[in-house]
Amino acid sequence: MRTPDPAVPDAAVPEAAPVAPGPAAAPTAVSVSERPPRGPRVRRIADRLSVQFRVPIEPQYDQAGHRWTLRWYDGPTVAAVRCALERLFPNDPTAPNDQAAPGDPAAPSAPIASNGPAPEDAARLAVRRDLTTRALVLAAIRETRAGAMHRSVGSWGQRYHLEQLLADQEHPDRTADPREAAMLERLLEASSTDVARGAGGPDLARAFDLVARDGVAWLLPEPHLAGPADRDALALTPLEYLTSRYATGVHRAAWETALTPLPLRAAVSAAHQDPEPGPDAARAALTLLPALRARASAELDAVEARLAAVVAAVTSGSVSTPILPAHERSR
Structure with missing residues (x-):
């Protein structure tokens, strides 16, 4: 039997020089006040605002900016929502802690000791209204x-x-x-x-x-003349009907762009001068006649009152004939 070779000792491996322990690298401290509010808290804020303003308000998280945005369409103004955020969510230090939802992008490593939305949370939320x-x-x-x-x-x-x-x-x-x-x-x-x-x-x-x-x-949805049964203001009033039928020039432009009707007297005169006004135009003009008569009567009363005052002043002698200079009398 062959005698086994003696064991060859392993090559000596030089040991690494001991490294002197240095100061441990301090982890980056993130202030609690700088952390974005957690998802459940933001969703509660959005739900409360949705109930208050009766408009769906959705929270959206921006991964790049690490910021939550409350977003809605039409509804209240941005100033109104911002004011509600500052007014409706006081800090409640006695409430239990939030539980961060799994996978919440804004969940901090340590819980924030407040179950209700804090004032600083409202300040860190962006608000945005889009118009439909x-x-x-x-x-x-x-x-x-x-x-x-x-x-x-x-x-x-x-x-x-x-x-x-x-x-x-x-x-x-x-x-x-x-x-x-x-x-x-x-x-x-x-x-x-x-x-x-x-x-x-x-x-x-x-x-x-x-x-x-x-x-x-x-x-305009209804181009016909409004009747007694039309209660929803869809059909045309008598003055609007006459305007749509007879307006020309600047009056036509004013009607088409701003729905500005003709003057009352011009509208009735246009229907009167039309050889074939049609039953609707005739009814519209007849409907406007009492208003036109009342306006004309008021104008005539004003003229009568002014002229009567002049006559009364002359009769009472309060109006005297002016004395002209000598050179004026010779003319």
Whole structure:
């Protein structure tokens, strides 16, 4: 039997020189006041504001900016929501801690000792209101009537003007009456693109161009004369009906762009001078006759009162004949 070779000792491995322990690197401290509020807290804030303003308010988290934004459409103004944030959420240090939801992007490493939204949370929340196409188109109708929609500035200039105008207006999508609501729906329908081409829905630039070019009179839903049964203000009043039928020149432009009616006397005279006014025009003029008669009577009464005062002054001797100079008497 072969004698086994003696074991060869392993090569000596030089030991690493001991490293002197240095000061441990201090972790980056994040102040609690600088941390964004946690997701559950922000969602509670959004829910409370949604109930208060009766508008859906959604929280959105910006990964790049590490910031929550409360966002909604139309509804209250930004100033109103910011004021509500500062007023409705006092700090409650006695409440239990929040439990961060799994995967919450804004969940801090340590719990914040407050279950209710704190004032500093409200200050760290951004708020943003977006305007819907409906609100902007409604504002375009109103601004056209006011003479403030100009095609020369283009659709972007018109949109900027309307956004600045609506900044301090609550619920800019709400119409004033059924007629304005019908006009809005008609303009939205007229400005909608072809759905078959894959681009359905109202085109804001087209809506701006339509009212800037053609005015708003064509948006009126009912071109006929209003009758006793018409209670929703959709049909035309007698003066509006005569204006839409007889207005010309500057009066036609004023009617088409601002729905400005003719003067009362001009409207009745136009129907009277029409060889074939038609039953609706005749009824409209007859309806306006009492108002025209009352106005004419008031004007005649004012003339009579002034002339009677002059006669009374002459009779009482309060009006004397002026004494002319000598050179004036010789003429």
